[in-house]
Amino acid sequence: MKRIIKKIFSNSRSPEDGIFFDAIHKILGFQPLDLSNYRKAFTHRSLNKVDEKGNPINYERLEFLGDAMLGSVIAAHLFNEVPTGDEGYLTKMRSKIVSRDHLNELGKDLNLIKHVESKVATQHFGENIHGNLFEALIGAIYLDRGFAYCEKFIHKKVILPYVDIAKLEGKVISYKSLVIEWCQKEKKSFHYDVYEDSGNEGVKYFGVKLKIDNKIVAKARATSKKKAEEKASQRAYFVFQEKMKSND
Incomplete structure (x- = not known):
């Protein structure tokens, strides 16, 4: 056929x-x-x-x-x-x-x-x-x-x-969501400070400083705001990983 x-x-x-x-x-x-x-x-x-x-x-x-x-x-x-x-x-x-x-x-x-x-x-x-x-x-x-x-x-x-x-x-699809969820659960304040960080490079970059309880816990840099925020969130996750797991 x-x-x-x-x-x-x-x-x-x-x-x-x-x-x-x-x-x-x-x-x-x-x-x-x-x-x-x-x-x-x-x-x-x-x-x-x-x-x-x-x-x-x-x-x-x-x-x-x-x-x-x-x-x-x-x-x-x-x-x-x-x-x-x-x-x-x-x-x-x-x-x-x-x-x-x-x-x-x-x-x-x-x-x-x-x-x-x-x-x-x-x-x-x-x-x-x-x-x-x-x-x-x-x-x-x-x-x-x-x-x-x-x-x-x-x-x-x-x-x-x-x-x-x-x-x-065990797979994490969004470190930003994970960090925000944890901050809200623990009643911690959080803020993503996003700014352009291109320097002398031809490609446009964005920098991010992630603050938790008014303290900078992670920084990152990427070609989009979303990617920079996710990268900073991933770094913050590894800083607070044990605390986050203990509160699951």
Whole structure:
């Protein structure tokens, strides 16, 4: 049956589509039926493509859909695997699995950026492009083959190789959230003092001083405010690690 589908496809599509079909087939592990969804999943907004109704053609709406599909499959898996987990526990575990860093890793592992059509050079994309493409691909699978195939793909590419409940329980996805939660619990004041710290470098940097109870406990520097705050929080966590664990 697979050979028949591929033969029909090969006879009715251009050589370019045939190459794309083979690439997508290799990534998915099953036959794509409608390539248009997958084309859209790798179309960047910089191309300014629109359909006959003037609607934009790019991966952003598919990214939204894929995010929902991924979240639902992971939620169902955790619900079944951890019958003792309450809502808060399950929510935290799902967040660890679908964290932006993890999605970016998944997108990189599949080398999805290789298939992007864009006017922007790939070296100028931000790190999140990898995770965005992974979510868009899941959205395309849902539209093309339905929920069952979408679930099958997520189990194969995410759950089986990466979801280890015991390891995830000890994984920190946001040191800033951890530090803030601890400060609030212990009734300690905290403040992130953010300032530009570029110096003579061409790249713009931000510096952060994290104060707890009006005392500077950590400093950090990075190319964005968010990264600098997270790095400072991580350093603060290691300073107060034993106290934080004793209060869990």
